[in-house]
Every structure is written in C-alpha cells, then in structure tokens.
Amino acid sequence: MRFKRNNQPEMAISEHELTAMTAELDMLHNETFGGVAKTLDEFSANLAHMSRGSNTARRSFLVGVGGAAVLGTVAACSSSGGTKSSTTPSPTSTGTGSGSSSSTTATSKYTGDLKVVALAAALENLAVTAYAGALAAAGKGTYGKVPPAVATFVTTAMAQHKDHAAAWNGVLTKASLPAVTGAPLTITKDQVAMLNAAKSIPDVATLALNLENAAAQTYTFATANVTDAGGIMTAATIQPVEAMHAAILSFVLGKYPVPDAYIGISGAVQPTALTI
Amino acid sequence: MDGNLDEPRFRELLVESGDLQSDAMAGARHDLNAYVEAAQESRFENRRDLRVGGAVLGAGALGIAALALASPAFAASSKDVMALQTAASLENLAVATYTTALTLPFIGGKSANGVVKAFATMTKAQHADHAKAFNAAVVKLGGKAQNKPDPKYLKAVNAAVPTIKGAADVVGLAITLEDVAAQTYTKNVGQVSTSELRQLFSSVAGVEAQHKAILLAVKALLGANLASEIALPPNAAKLPAAAGSVGFPDGFYPTSMASPVAEGAVQ
Numbered sequence: 001m002r003f004k005r006n007n008q009p010e011m012a013i014s015e016h017e018l019t020a021m022t023a024e025l026d027m028l029h030n031e032t033f034g035g036v037a038k039t040l041d042e043f044s045a046n047l048a049h050m051s052r053g054s055n056t057a058r059r060s061f062l063v064g065v066g067g068a069a070v071l072g073t074v075a076a077c078s079s080s081g082g083t084k085s086s087t088t089p090s091p092t093s094t095g096t097g098s099g100s101s102s103s104t105t106a107t108s109k110y111t112g113d114l115k116v117v118a119l120a121a122a123l124e125n126l127a128v129t130a131y132a133g134a135l136a137a138a139g140k141g142t143y144g145k146v147p148p149a150v151a152t153f154v155t156t157a158m159a160q161h162k163d164h165a166a167a168w169n170g171v172l173t174k175a176s177l178p179a180v181t182g183a184p185l186t187i188t189k190d191q192v193a194m195l196n197a198a199k200s201i202p203d204v205a206t207l208a209l210n211l212e213n214a215a216a217q218t219y220t221f222a223t224a225n226v227t228d229a230g231g232i233m234t235a236a237t238i239q240p241v242e243a244m245h246a247a248i249l250s251f252v253l254g255k256y257p258v259p260d261a262y263i264g265i266s267g268a269v270q271p272t273a274l275t276i
Numbered sequence: 277m278d279g280n281l282d283e284p285r286f287r288e289l290l291v292e293s294g295d296l297q298s299d300a301m302a303g304a305r306h307d308l309n310a311y312v313e314a315a316q317e318s319r320f321e322n323r324r325d326l327r328v329g330g331a332v333l334g335a336g337a338l339g340i341a342a343l344a345l346a347s348p349a350f351a352a353s354s355k356d357v358m359a360l361q362t363a364a365s366l367e368n369l370a371v372a373t374y375t376t377a378l379t380l381p382f383i384g385g386k387s388a389n390g391v392v393k394a395f396a397t398m399t400k401a402q403h404a405d406h407a408k409a410f411n412a413a414v415v416k417l418g419g420k421a422q423n424k425p426d427p428k429y430l431k432a433v434n435a436a437v438p439t440i441k442g443a444a445d446v447v448g449l450a451i452t453l454e455d456v457a458a459q460t461y462t463k464n465v466g467q468v469s470t471s472e473l474r475q476l477f478s479s480v481a482g483v484e485a486q487h488k489a490i491l492l493a494v495k496a497l498l499g500a501n502l503a504s505e506i507a508l509p510p511n512a513a514k515l516p517a518a519a520g521s522v523g524f525p526d527g528f529y530p531t532s533m534a535s536p537v538a539e540g541a542v543q
Contacts, residue, residue, distance in 0.1 A: 147512040152520030160527040167528075201512070216482055223465050224475035236465035236478055240458055240485030240529040247486035248493065248523045254509030257395075257490045261402040263482035265475070 108276060109177055113226050117171050118180050119274045120235070123218060124165035126183035126191060127211050131158035133195045134204045143201050150201060150252070157208075157245050164238050171231075184276040187269065205249050212246040214267050221268040239263070356473055358541035359464050360414045361422035363477070365540025366457045367407035369425035373433055373453060374400035382443045391506050392443060392494060396450075399487050406480055413476075419542065426540040429456060444498045451491045456533055458484035463534035481529070489523040496522040 110118040131154050138146045138154075169179035191211070198204040219239035226232050243263055251257040374396050378384030384393055411421040425433075429452075436449050461481035465474045496519050497506050505514055 145513070147515060148517035149515035149520035150512055152517045154520075156521035156524070160524070163527045220475060220478045220482065223478040224471040229466060232474065233466045234528075236462050236474075236481070237528040237531070239478055240462060240482050241524060241527060243482035243486050244489035244524040247489045251490060251493065252509055252512060256398070256508070258399070258402070258483060258486040261405045261483060262479040264479070 108274070110172075110274065110276070113228050113231050114172065114175060114177060115271045115274065116222055116226050116235075117168050117231065118177075118276070119185075119218070119269065119271050120222070120238075121165050121168035121172065121180035122183050122185050122274060123211075123215050123269060124161045124168065125180060126185060126188055127161040127208075127215065128158055128165060129183055130191065130195055130204075130208060130211055131155075131161070133192070134198070134208070137195075137198070137204070142199065143204065146201065150205075153248065153252075157212075160241060160245075164241075167234065167238075171234075180276070184274060185269070186273045186275060202253060205253050209246055209249040209253065212242050212249060214269050216240075216242040216246060216263050217265050217268040220263045221265040355537055356468050356470070357414055357417050357419040359468055359473075359477075359537045360410045360417075361419065361542050362426065362535055362537060362540035363457075363461065363464070363480070364407050364410040364414065364422040365424060365426040366429070366453070366460060366535065367403045367410060368423065369429055369433065370403040370453050370457065371400055371407060372425055373449065374403065376437065377446045377450070380440070380446065383446050389443070389503055389506050391508055392447075395490065395494075399450075402483065402487075406483075409476075413473075422540060422542050424540075426535065428535065428539055429453065443503075444495060447491050447495045447498065451488055451495065454484050454488040454491060456535060457481075458488060458529065459531050459534040462529050463531040464537070467537060485529060492525070493519065493523045 108115065134143075135151075135154055135158075137143060138151070165180075173179050191207070194207050195204065198207060216239050219235040219242065222235040223232055223239070226235060247257040250259070378393070378396055378400070381387050383396055411423070415421050432452070433449065436445075440446055440449070458481050461477040461484065464477040465481070468474055468477065494506055497503060497510075497515075500516060500519070502514065502516075505511055
C-alpha cells in the first residue's frame with residue numbers, strides 16, 4: 001500500500017538514513033527472536049510432555065487470583081452474545097466470536113498454561129486483524145490522507161503482532177493442538193464493529209491503543225499465573241513491546257505517553273474470554 | 277517553555293496522569309504487600325525445613341550453618357532481596373540522572389522543549405516511586421534498603437555527563453538507563469521466587485520500556501531536526517515515515533544487557 005507523501009521539511013538526517021536505521025532495528029529484532037525461539041522450544045517441550053501426562057497436577061490459570069474477572073477497557077466495550085469461531089475475522093464481518101459473558105466451553109481443548117497460550121495467540125490475531133483492517137480502510141480513503149509515519153507504525157506493529165502470534169501458535173502445534181487462526185474471543189465482534197465504525201486516524205488509533213493496553217496487561221497478568229518458566233519469560237518479553245506500542249499511540253493521540261508508573265492488570269483479558 | 281506547547285492542556289494531562297499513577301501505585305502497593313506475605317510464608321516454610329535439618333545434623337557445623345541461614349535477612353528470599361535491591365539501585369541512578377539533566381538549560385531550563393522537560397520531570401517521579409516501592413519490599417523482608425545508585429552504570433553516567441553538549445546526548449544516556457532497567461526487570465521475572473514478585477517486575481519493566489520508546493522517538497526527531505514536532509500531539513503529517521517504527525525496535529524485549537541480580541545488592 002502506498003500513501004501520498006507530504007512535502008518533507010529539511011532534516012539533519014535523511015529519511016533514507018532513518019529507513020536504514022529501521023532496517024538495522026529489524027535485523028536486531030530478528031536476532032532477538034532467535035533467543036525467544038529457544039525459550040519457546042523449551043516451553044513447547046515441557047507442555048507437550050505435560051499434555052501427554054496429567055493436567056490435573058498443574059495449577060489452573062486462575063488459581064491464586066481467586067478467579068478474578070479482569071476484563072477491562074477492551075472487554076467493557078463488548079456487549080453482544082457469544083458464538084464460537086476460530087476463523088480470522090474480517091473487519092467488515094460481524095459473525096465472529098464475541099460476547100459479554102465468560103463463554104469458554106467446558107470441553108475446551110486448551111487447558112492450563114495452554115489455554116493462556118491460546119488466549120495470547122487469539123489476542124495477537126485480533127491486533128493483526130485490527131491493523132490490517134485499518135490499512136485496508138486507509139487504502140480506500142476512509143481516514144483521509146494518512147501520514148507516512150502512521151502507515152509505518154501500523155505495518156511494523158502488525159508485523160510484530162504476527163511474530164507474537166506465530167510464536168504462541170508454535171507452542172500449540174508442538175503440543176499437538178491446533179493453532180489459533182483467528183480471534184475467537186468474546187470481545188472480537190465488538191472490536192471489529194468499532195473498527196468498521198472508525199472514520200479517522202484518531203478513531204482507529206484509540207481502538208489500537210485499547211487493544212495494546214489490554215495485551216500488555218494480559219501479559220503482566222500471565223507472568224504471575226503461567227506455571228512454565230518458558231511461558232513466563234515469553235509473556236515477559238512480549239509485554240514491554242505491547243506497552244511500547246501503547247506509548248507511541250498515546251503520543252500520537254496527544255495523550256501523556258506513560259501515564260502509569262506500573263502496568264496494571266485491571267484491563268487484562270481473562271482466559272474465559274477465549275471461545276474455543 | 278516551547279511555544280508549540282499547549283501548556284494548560286499539558287498541565288491537565290499531567291494532572292490526569294498523576295491521578296492514574298496514584299491508582300496504579302495503590303495497586304502496586306497491594307502487589308508488594310501480597311508479595312511480602314508470600315515471601316514471608318515461604319521463609320517460614322524454609323525455616324521449618326532448616327530446623328528439621330538442624331535437628332538431624334545435631335550441633336555440627338552444618339546445623340549451625342542452617343540456623344544462620346534461617347536469619348531474617350536470608351531465607352529462601354535472598355535472591356529476591358538482591359533483585360529488589362539491584363532494582364532500587366537502578367531506580368536511584370535514574371532519579372539522580374534525571375535530576376542532573378533537569379539542571380541543564382536544554383532539558384530543564386529556558387531553552388528546553390516543554391514536552392521534554394515535563395517528560396523528564398514525570399519520569400523522574402515515576403522512578404522515585406519505583407525505588408521507594410522496591411525498597412519497601414526489601415525492608416519488609418528483613419533486608420536493607422538500597423539507597424545508592426547501581427555501581428556499574430554510575431561509572432557510565434559519570435563518564436558521560438561531562439561530554440553532554442545537548443539534549444540528544446541526554447536522551448541517549450537516558451535511553452541506555454531505561455533499557456538496562458527494562459531488560460533487568462524482564463529477566464528478573466524469570467528469576468524471582470513468587471508469582472507476586474514476577475508480576476511486580478513485569479509491571480515496572482513495561483513502564484521503563486515505554487520511557488525508552490518515547491525517548492527513542494524524541495531522539496529520532498532531534499536527529500531529524502524536527503524538535504518542533506516533540507509536541508502533544510505531534511503533527512504526524514510532518515514526521516518522516518521511518519519515525520513511525522523507531523520507538524519499538526524489538527518484537528521481543530531483549531535481556532542480554534540485564535544486570536545480574538547481585539549487581540546493586542547491599543554489600
């Protein structure tokens with residue numbers, strides 16, 4: 001997708017140099033991913049071993065937090081009835097899983113830590129869907145003229161979310177469970193509806209900010225409630241990235257970019273939001 | 277203050293932010309209290325085990341060692357205490373560095389960009405909150421509060437300060453400190469003994485990463501001679517395309533620069 005460039009002011013360093021810096025950063029990202037892949041492999045091995053053994057020996061995700069419901073900003077926007085789906089939601093469709101109640105099926109194939117993994121994959125897919133939908137809408141002129149920096153933000157953040165989803169799905173498939181290919185969450189339908197209703201860059205940036213904050217808080221919650229060391233560290237290394245996305249979005253929206261001294265958990269999406 | 281800054285609006289944002297931070301602090305105190313209780317329970321269990329071991333060993337050297345290890349400052353949480361002390365030392369250094377930076381004309385003086393000055397002020401306060409919280413946990417666990425800066429990075433800061441010529445130099449130094457703190461806490465999540473402390477370190481790591489993200493963006497704008505766009509909000513149309521991604525270079529937060537758990541522990 002191409003966006004029309006504005007006349008650029010004179011800069012001390014050229015955009016070409018900035019682009020080169022970005023390429024270097026991408027390289028750094030890929031190098032970092034190697035270490036994470038190792039952690040994930042160990043995580044997968046542990047979970048695969050556990051899934052062959054007894055799950056009852058493992059602590060349930062919600063044990064220790066009293067089963068606290070922690071649907072926050074994102075979920076608070078959700079109000080419609082629940083359905084089940086594991087397909088990737090289209091920004092223009094309304095038939096994807098969504099609902100206000102905790103609707104995890106009793107027979108879910110994802111249990112314990114693997115349920116958190118599936119939740120994480122679904123959340124990442126939802127973020128990818130939102131950003132992809134925003135890009136598609138921008139291409140149709142829905143938001144008017146889109147600044148190049150905004151387009152770069154969207155494409156880069158979306159790529160990182162895809163990497164996160166792939167990492168979590170890798171754990172599921174290695175544990176002989178199906179990858180989560182969509183966003184089967186109770187909150188999805190309303191998020192997609194909000195995306196479809198967005199008519200400006202601030203509208204869509206606000207939606208993205210809420211999703212990023214929810215993801216960061218969900219991973220913060222996960223660090224305390226996942227039992228496997230590899231899973232804990234994977235959540236720990238993704239959480240700051242979502243928080244950074246949120247900070248930049250706040251900055252662009254004109255909000256104070258680091259409003260809290262601590263990333264909370266009141267806006268975390270709970271595992272019961274998973275509808276598969 | 278910079279002429280482009282809507283100062284009244286910015287002050288409103290800071291007040292809102294302060295309210296949010298107060299709420300977050302209340303949550304963090306709850307987390308800390310929960311952590312301390314969990315760690316104390318863990319220590320009690322450990323002491324009981326050690327007493328059993330001591331009885332088996334009689335009055336032998338190992339039995340004495342076991343009793344010594346059961347003193348309040350040790351127990352199962354010694355690594356946790358060191359991690360908290362090191363975290364406090366990193367926070368102390370950050371507070372000192374921002375304090376120094378705010379005395380410089382291009383950060384805290386008349387020639388400073390208003391947003392940069394406000395950001396430095398707020399960030400310093402957040403680091404002070406973190407230090408206070410980490411030390412409160414240390415003391416409750418029977419350890420000594422760490423009121424000194426991290427020794428390794430203090431040397432780096434002391435070496436860098438005389439070479440500072442402008443805002444970009446300060447921002448670069450701050451990026452290093454924020455990154456080290458974020459990497460350390462991210463790694464600490466996998467090193468500490470209780471779920472409450474994992475959550476605490478994670479919750480602070482994300483905030484330091486956010487500081488880094490904004491500083492990276494500011495650095496890029498300064499480098500591109502777009503200081504006027506360090507505003508809330510910036511004029512997005514004037515930003516170069518690459519500025520959209522410069523704030524979050526890693527898809528997974530690295531830990532290779534994390535400080536060892538004992539680096540800032542009280543000796």
